[in-house]
């Protein structure tokens with residue numbers, strides 16, 4: 691989908707709950723606050739939740755309409771909101787304590803390149819969290835995009851995982867009112883040394 695399509699979708703109504711995804715909250719809740727990039731932040735539910743916990747968050751999305759909804763929320767002044775295409779945007783290398791990528795779905799290319807570049811924004815030891823719809827979801831889950839070409843899988847994320855010390859790379863379930871959805875989770879940290887310098 692193009693930025694205009696997302697703008698139209700966000701203009702129609704609020705798309706996501708204001709609460710963070712439960713697994714995102716579970717994994718990030720106990721981290722000490724630092725600097726974070728929320729890539730494809732949408733209406734900013736995660737950026738706002740992190741900011742409320744003391745994080746300095748840069749929320750990036752190409753939908754100005756989505757970001758505007760986040761900017762209107764309490765605590766929005768503690769988030770840096772950036773309207774940009776994630777395929778072109780860059781953060782300073784080795785600067786972030788956390789990169790969060792929740793439900794960003796792009797074809798490949800450019801998906802893997804975007805994610806590998808995003809790992810490079812982490813300081814050594816910094817945390818990488820990707821959560822998104824799994825490639826099995828259209829046939830065995832509920833909701834979400836149906837085009838397998840833009841869905842995640844543990845295999846597709848392998849070139850990103852190889853840059854990280856991985857804690858979890860797996861298919862996970864998510865309860866929804868319509869039934870059980872299938873997501874892919876990549877949760878790891880950047881090792882010491884230059885990204886891509888291993889193997």
Ligand SMILES: C[S@@+](CC[C@H](N)C(=O)[O-])C[C@H]1O[C@@H](n2cnc3c(N)ncnc32)[C@H](O)[C@@H]1O
Pocket residue numbers: 691693696706729730731732733734735736750751752753756774775776777791792793794795796
């Ligand atoms: C399903 S929403 C997820 C929003 C948010 N991460 C969340 O979990 O609530 C996907 C977001 O990706 C954004 N997006 C898709 N392609 C993008 C691109 N190339 N550059 C920037 N944002 C993009 C859309 O505008 C949309 O806000």
